[in-house]
Each structure stands twice: as structure tokens, then as C-alpha cells.
Amino acid sequence: xxxxxxxxxxxxxxxxxxxxxxxxxxxxxxxxxxxxxxxxxxxxxxxxxxxxxxxxxxxxxxxxxxxxxxxxxxxxxxxxxxxxxxxxxxxxxxxxxxxxxxxxxxxxxxxxxxxxxxxxxxxxxxxxxxxxxxxxxxxxxxxxxxxxxxxxxxxxxxxxxxxxxxxxxxxxxx
Amino acid sequence: xxxxxxxxxxxxxxxxxxxxxxxxxxxxxxxxxxxxxxxxxxxxxxxxxxxxxxxxxxxxxxxxxxxxxxxxxxxxxxxxxxxxxxxxxxxxxxxxxxxxxxxxxxxxxxxxxxxxxxxxxxxxxxxxxxxxxxxxxxxxxxxxxxxxxxxxxxxxxxxxxxxxxxxxxxxxxxxxxxxxxxxxxxxxxxxxxxxxxxxxxxxxxxxxxxxxxxxxxxxxxxxxxxxxxxxxxxxxxxxxxxxxxxxxxxxxxxxxxxxxxxxxxxxxxxxxxxxxxxxxxxxxxxxxxxxxxxxxxxxxxxxxxxxxxxxxxxxxxxxxxxxxxxxxxxxxxxxxxxxxxxxxxxxxxxxxxxxxxxxxxxxxxxxxxxxxxxxxxxxxxxxxxxxxxxxxxxxxxxxxxxxxxxxxxxxxxxxxxxxxxxxxxxxxxxxxxxxxxxxxxxxxxxxxxxxxxxxxxxxxxxxxxxxxx
Numbered sequence: 001x002x003x004x005x006x007x008x009x010x011x012x013x014x015x016x017x018x019x020x021x022x023x024x025x026x027x028x029x030x031x032x033x034x035x036x037x038x039x040x041x042x043x044x045x046x047x048x049x050x051x052x053x054x055x056x057x058x059x060x061x062x063x064x065x066x067x068x069x070x071x072x073x074x075x076x077x078x079x080x081x082x083x084x085x086x087x088x089x090x091x092x093x094x095x096x097x098x099x100x101x102x103x104x105x106x107x108x109x110x111x112x113x114x115x116x117x118x119x120x121x122x123x124x125x126x127x128x129x130x131x132x133x134x135x136x137x138x139x140x141x142x143x144x145x146x147x148x149x150x151x152x153x154x155x156x157x158x159x160x161x162x163x164x165x166x167x168x169x170x171x172x173x174x
Numbered sequence: 175x176x177x178x179x180x181x182x183x184x185x186x187x188x189x190x191x192x193x194x195x196x197x198x199x200x201x202x203x204x205x206x207x208x209x210x211x212x213x214x215x216x217x218x219x220x221x222x223x224x225x226x227x228x229x230x231x232x233x234x235x236x237x238x239x240x241x242x243x244x245x246x247x248x249x250x251x252x253x254x255x256x257x258x259x260x261x262x263x264x265x266x267x268x269x270x271x272x273x274x275x276x277x278x279x280x281x282x283x284x285x286x287x288x289x290x291x292x293x294x295x296x297x298x299x300x301x302x303x304x305x306x307x308x309x310x311x312x313x314x315x316x317x318x319x320x321x322x323x324x325x326x327x328x329x330x331x332x333x334x335x336x337x338x339x340x341x342x343x344x345x346x347x348x349x350x351x352x353x354x355x356x357x358x359x360x361x362x363x364x365x366x367x368x369x370x371x372x373x374x375x376x377x378x379x380x381x382x383x384x385x386x387x388x389x390x391x392x393x394x395x396x397x398x399x400x401x402x403x404x405x406x407x408x409x410x411x412x413x414x415x416x417x418x419x420x421x422x423x424x425x426x427x428x429x430x431x432x433x434x435x436x437x438x439x440x441x442x443x444x445x446x447x448x449x450x451x452x453x454x455x456x457x458x459x460x461x462x463x464x465x466x467x468x469x470x471x472x473x474x475x476x477x478x479x480x481x482x483x484x485x486x487x488x489x490x491x492x493x494x495x496x497x498x499x500x501x502x503x504x505x506x507x508x509x510x511x512x513x514x515x516x517x518x519x520x521x522x523x524x525x526x527x528x529x530x531x532x533x534x535x536x537x538x539x540x541x542x543x544x545x546x547x548x549x550x551x552x553x554x555x556x557x558x559x560x561x562x563x564x565x566x567x568x569x570x571x572x573x574x575x576x577x578x579x580x581x582x583x584x585x586x587x588x589x590x591x592x593x594x595x596x597x598x599x600x601x602x603x604x605x606x607x608x609x610x611x612x613x614x615x616x617x618x619x620x621x622x623x624x625x626x627x628x629x630x631x632x633x634x635x636x637x638x639x640x641x642x643x
Contacts, residue, residue, distance in 0.1 A: 114392075135362065
């Protein structure tokens with residue numbers, strides 16, 4: 001089964017948001033929006049699920065805390081205890097700074113690797129006509145479910161929402 | 175911060191296209207004469223430092239002016255100075271992000287870069303202080319053929335390794351994550367080999383709403399992590415001193431005293447760099463007198479707290495009734511090294527009080543001079559803490575003086591060379607202003623620009639109009 005993808009370009013955030021609403025009213029499903037800067041309130045409109053990055057961050061942090069605390073205890077109290085100034089081998093308060101730093105380090109690494117894993121497409125080709133997305137152009141990508149929406153209605157929609165450039169292509173669904 | 179001062183983050187009533195053009199076009203041109211002059215001066219200083227480091231590593235740290243009484247001198251002073259410089263970068267990029275201070279967008283990228291470079295400069299000094307830097311890996315706890323003999327987790331010097339290592343890693347990641355959308359902009363404007371290199375570093379960024387959503391959450395998380403981290407780093411550095419039983423060092427005041435001093439010195443360095451950069455890179459519309467004024471207020475505030483910390487040290491010494499403690503502080507203010515103490519007080523406590531006056535805050539020349547004065551003063555603060563506490567210890571027969579050698583001075587100059595070389599390369603090859611973030615703060619004001627465009631036909635390719643122009 002294949003589906004028809006429609007792409008429309010806009011020159012401002014306000015026009016883009018208007019177009020997203022227009023598409024929904026017209027029965028199109030908005031797949032993605034590309035913009036030069038983050039637009040708030042778009043997550044619900046486009047249907048982006050809540051990010052799980054905070055969970056990755058928490059898991060990284062807890063791992064770091066546990067690992068660093070255990071490792072410091074094991075090396076200084078179990079594996080090879082050394083008397084330093086008569087202090088106890090299991091002097092837990094002295095382990096706090098390193099445990100804290102490793103907690104932050106692993107939480108940060110987990111967050112960044114989680115982000116890279118979720119958002120990067122290393123070999124991505126940016127289509128020639130979308131090069132201005134990183135400059136000043138706002139792009140809306142929508143799909144027409146079936147032939148519910150007529151070509152004429154679609155053309156009217158693009159005119160009404162002041163699109164400056166439109167294109168469409170057929171994508172084979174895997 | 176009063177909200178009226180920052181109704182506008184940038185000047186010049188710019189639209190998105192102009193912001194892109196302003197930030198990215200300097201990167202696509204050849205370096206100016208001024209840039210090359212500055213770069214050659216910085217690189218020469220770096221070369222001098224490399225020669226000095228090579229010599230002292232080959233010969234040994236007997237080339238320094240240290241003696242049995244004064245075991246820490248220029249090296250640790252420089253280390254603490256450079257670590258402190260970094261703190262303003264994190265404060266601007268992380269703490270001001272959490273407080274939603276939009277004015278930070280103009281300066282956060284450069285301030286964060288400054289943090290990374292300052293931590294790199296700081297890292298040199300413990301390394302060469304080891305005397306045998308080729309064994310530097312011994313500070314890491316790895317299974318080794320010496321037992322395995324593990325590191326001493328109770329030593330603040332080891333805490334430093336973890337604190338500085340984490341600080342550098344997290345700062346670099348935070349900086350890079352924030353940079354990705356702007357690298358993508360540079361990529362989309364470039365051609366050829368430049369485009370390929372930028373494609374690699376911009377990770378296929380296409381501005382998708384999903385990417386932006388994740389990106390923003392990651393930035394907030396990293397800011398949340400960096401905030402306690404920045405407080406911990408200089409606190410840990412201060413425990414290098416505070417856990418010792420040396421009068422003048424053994425004080426519970428040290429962690430907050432060091433952190434606020436670090437923020438103070440860091441903001442002075444940010445101001446120094448920004449005042450130069452806005453002129454050299456023509457960013458007057460982005461780094462406005464309002465930004466300078468806001469940073470001046472932070473300087474005035476932190477400088478006053480630093481002054482309070484100095485007074486607290488003296489009060490505690492007097493109130494402790496410990497003769498050694500009292501002696502150290504009397505010796506600091508009136509002993510043979512009193513000149514260093516009074517340079518510190520006049521630069522860090524007295525000079526910043528001028529910033530109470532709006533006239534001073536709005537005069538860029540005055541602010542620049544004050545920032546330099548504070549940089550000098552904060553270097554002397556670390557020198558005073560380290561050297562005056564050591565040079566006259568418990569036993570008068572052991573009293574000694576400390577005079578740095580030319581090698582130590584050359585190493586200090588070399589660290590400034592490294593710092594400015596890296597910063598100049600950064601200005602030349604990386605977008606210095608966070609363009610995507612600037613675009614979020616200007617869009618609010620430019621809603622009026624939403625009037626329909628002059629009859630652009632539907633389907634007209636609007637893509638290449640700029641490049642054709």
C-alpha cells in the first residue's frame with residue numbers, strides 16, 4: 001500500500017500553525033513539521049509522544065551512583081585496604097564527592113546518547129528544496145489518508161494558508 | 175533582573191533571514207587582518223608556553239621557584255584561576271536557562287566555549303605539577319600490575335580528577351548538543367568538502383518537530399545536571415585546601431567562597447571576551463549594552479559577596495582565638511606579601527563598587543577596564559590564598575619567600591596563549607551566537623511581520639532566491 005505525502009512551505013510560525021490546524025480540519029494527517037527553531041505547543045498538534053529522555057537520564061544517574069559507591073567501597077574496604085591517616089576503610093562520607101560526580105557524568109552521557117539514538121539519521125540527505133528549513137522556512141508534511149480530500153480542496157487549502165511552495169510524492173509503505 | 179531592560183534581546187529589528195546571515199556569513203569569509211593579528215599573538219604565546227612546558231618536563235620541576243616551605247605556587251594558582259573562569263560559562267548556559275532568562279541566548283554559546291577552553295587550560299597545571307606527567311594515568315582507578323593498588327578515595331586531589339573530568343565532559347556535551355541545529359544551518363549553506371564535514375557533525379539534523387522536542391528536553395536535563403555540577407566543582411577544588419590543617423586554608427567557608435569567586439572571575443572573563451568579540455566580529459546588535467549591563471550587575475553582586483568572604487575570613491581568625499590562624503591573617507594584610515593582598519582587595523572588592531553607577535555600567539570602555547582589573551585581582555586572590563598561607567608556617571626557622579622563575583611565568587603566558595588560540599579558532603569556525611535560540615526570542619516580537627507576502631504564487635520555488643541574489 002502506498003500513500004501520498006504532501007509538503008507545503010511557509011514563511012512564518014503563525015502561518016505554519018494556521019496550516020497545521022487547516023490540515024486537521026480538512027482531514028489530512030500531519031506527519032511532521034520542520035522549522036528553524038523549536039515551536040511550543042506543536043507536540044500535541046502533531047501528536048508527538050512524551051519523551052522518555054528523563055527516564056534515560058534517571059537510569060544513568062542511578063547507575064552512576066550505585067556503581068561509584070560500590071566500586072569505592074570495594075576497592076578501599078575489600079579488595080586492597082590501605083591505612084590512610086588511620087581513617088576507617090569504609091569511610092562512606094569521603095566517597096560522596098566521587099559518587100556525586102559519577103552520578104552526574106553517567107546521567108549526562110545517558111541523556112546525550114539517548115538523544116543521539118532517537119533523533120539522528122547519520123546518512124540523511126536533506127532534500128534540495130528543504131535547505132532553508134535551518135534558515136527561515138517552515139515545512140509541513142501531511143498525508144492524505146485516502147482520496148477523501150479532493151485535489152481542488154487541497155489546492156484551496158494551500159492558497160488559504162499562504163503556502164509559498166508545495167510538492168507531493170508517493171511513498172511506499174513498508 | 176527587571177523585565178523592562180530586556181523587552182528586546184537583540185537590536186536592529188531583524189527577521190529570521192537576517193539573523194542567519196549575520197551569524198553565518200562571517201564564518202564563510204576569509205579571516206580578517208585583525209583576526210590574524212590576534213591569532214598570531216595568541217599562537218606565539220602558546221608556543222612560548224609549550225617550550226617552557228617541554229623544558230620543565232625534561233628538566234624537572236626544580237625549574238620552578240618552589241621550596242620546602244612553599245610547595246604550591248604559580249602552578250596551583252593558575253589551576254584554580256582557570257577552573258574558576260569556566261564557572262561563568264556554565265552559569266550562563268545552565269542556570270540562566272533554568273531561570274528562563276532569555277537574554278542569555280546571545281552570549282551562552284561563547285560563554286560555554288570559554289568554559290571548555292578554560293578547563294583545558296586548568297588541566298595543564300596538575301599534569302605538569304605531577305613532575306612525571308607520563309605517569310598521569312595513575313590517577314585513574316584501573317586494574318594494574320601494582321597490586322592492584324587502587325587510588326586513595328579519601329583524597330580531595332582525586333576528587334578533583336573526577337570533578338574536573340565530569341565538568342569538562344558534561345560542558346562539552348552540553349555545548350555540542352546546543353550547537354547541532356546551528357551546525358546544520360552552516361551545512362545547508364555550504365558546498366563541497368565543507369558541507370561534508372558539517373554533515374558529519376550536524377548528525378543529519380533536519381529541524382523536525384520530533385527532534386526539536388527531544389533536543390529541548392535534553393538541554394533542560396543537561397542544564398539541570400550542570401547546575402549542581404558547577405557548584406560541586408569549585409567546592410571540590412576548595413577542599414584541596416580546606417581539608418589541610420594549614421592556617422588560612424582550614425576553613426569551612428572555603429566551598430561557597432570559592433564558588434562565588436569563580437562566578438565573579440568567570441563573568442569578568444566573559445565580559446572581556448564579549449566586549450572584544452562584539453567589535454571584532456561585528457555583533458553589536460546581538461551583544462548589546464543591555465547584556466553588558468546585566469553582566470555588570472552580576473559582577474557587582476558577586477564582587478560584594480567576595481568582599482564579605484574576605485571579611486568573614488578575618489573575623490573567623492580573630493574569633494577563633496587561635497594564634498596561628500590570627501598570625502596568618504595579620505601576615506597576609508601586613509606581612510612581606512601584603513602588596514599581593516592589597517592588589518587583591520582593591521581589584522576585587524573596591525573596584526567593582528563602581529558598578530553601582532549606571533554611568534559606569536553603560537560605558538563600555540570603563541567596563542572593559544574593570545573586567546581586566548577583576549581578572550588580575552582574582553588571579554591574585556588564588557596567589558594570596560596559596561602563597562601567603564604557606565610562606566610563614568608554624569616554625570619561624572622554616573619561613574621562606576617565593577619568587578616565580580621565568581619558566582613559571584612563561585607557562586602562565588602559555589596558558590593564556592592556549593585559551594585565546596582556541597577562542598579565536600572558535601570565533602572563526604563555529605557559529606558564535608546561538609542563532610536558533612535567537613530566532614525563538616525574536617519571533618515573539620515579529621508577529622506583526624505576518625502580513626501576507628506580496629503575491630507569491632502557490633508552488634513557486636522560493637528556495638533559491640537568496641542564493642541567486
